[in-house]
Amino acid sequence: MAEKSFSASRIPGFATTAILVFCALYLPIVMLVLYSFNSGDSVAVWEGFSLxxxxxxxxxxxxxxxxxxxxxxxxxxxVVATTVATMAALGTTRRKKTKGQTLIYLMINQPLMVPEIVTAVALLIFFAAIKVATGYQGLGYLIAAHSAFCIPFAYLPIRARLEGMDKTLEVAAADLYASNWQAFRYxxxxxxxxxIVAGMMLAFVTSLDDVVITLFVKSAGQDTLPTYMLAQIRRSVPxxxxxxxxxxxxxxxxxxxLFFLLTRKRD
Structure with missing residues (x-):
């Protein structure tokens, strides 16, 4: 007699719980999109369809x-985060395992594990000292802060791709007298x-919708779209x-x- 395998879907109440969770996650988003076509000024009363x-x-x-x-x-x-993440992924996957490699992974992925508010305060203090010393108040601080925060988001898919690649092709290239650069390039x-493309897209989306770090690092007149929307909602909901x-x-x-299509496993 064949043993029955465990299936979470057979647990009583599983389907009901799943439906409630999906409703809690996506119903507010559906309502937001729906009311973006509302002809009236109200965000709670439907007054007709309009673009x-x-x-x-x-x-x-x-x-x-x-x-x-x-x-x-x-x-x-x-672009900056993906470049750094690619070099980091190559350095951590295309070398012999050594002591301290777990610490290296930990340092690269640190922004994912530390609360974002902690990273934001640290960047605020660090950049404030540079602003006082140099007098520079441009967008460079926001770009640097976003780049640092997005590195682990780009690193994870790049590293996963490297670990899934067959190293015999690189070994074969070396056997055919290809230099390290030629083996890497070709x-x-x-x-x-x-x-790389998947990591860059993930970093782009992460940077685009960041609020906490942007609020702490930006100077006057450097609002991004998320911080502008937050400021508008504080007064009303236009x-x-x-x-x-x-x-x-x-x-x-x-x-x-696109990220899913690039990273899914192919048969």
Whole structure:
């Protein structure tokens, strides 16, 4: 008689709990998107279908400025974070295991384990000293802060891709007298590219919607789109914020879908 394997779906109440959890997670998002098409000013009373809040939000010069600033910071930070993460992944997977390697993993992934508020306060103190010493008040601090915070988000998919790659191809390249650079450029890098792109997209999304670190590090007049929306919601909930949120949600869904397609295992 064949033994029955354990299945969580057979636990009493499992289906009900799963439905409640999904409703709690996604029903507010569905409501946000729905009310971004509300013709009225109310965020609680449906007054008819309309697309007017989308062009209205984009016609706001301040919204355009903070959106461009957010995209610039996220793009530069994701490139920097992905470059550093790629080097870190190569250094931790393409070498013999040594003592202290666990400590290296811990240091790379530290921003994931430490509360973000702690990282934000530390960056505030560190950059405040630099501001006093140099007088520089530009976006460089936000870019550096986002880059540092996003490194582990880019590192994880890149490292996972490296660990899943067959090393025999690199060994074969070395046997054919390829230099380390040639083996990396023509063998390792093409195979690693999906992981790099996935890591960069994950870092981009993480930087784009960051609030806590941005609030602590930014100078006056350096609002990003999330901090601008937060400031608007503190006073009231303008309907165009729903439209902006819906567009950010769409961008995030697209990026995460591409991330899934790049990192899924292929038969």
């Amino acid at each position: 007017k809040w989308y062009p209205l939000a984009w016609s706001n010069e301040q919204v355009r400025d903070v959106t461009l600033r957010s995209l610039t910071i996220a793009l530069v930070a994701s 063998v390792t890098l093409p195979l690693l590219l999906p992981g 309907p165009d914020v729903n439209a902006i949120s819906a567009l950010l949600l769409l961008l995030t869904v697209i990026m995460l879908t």
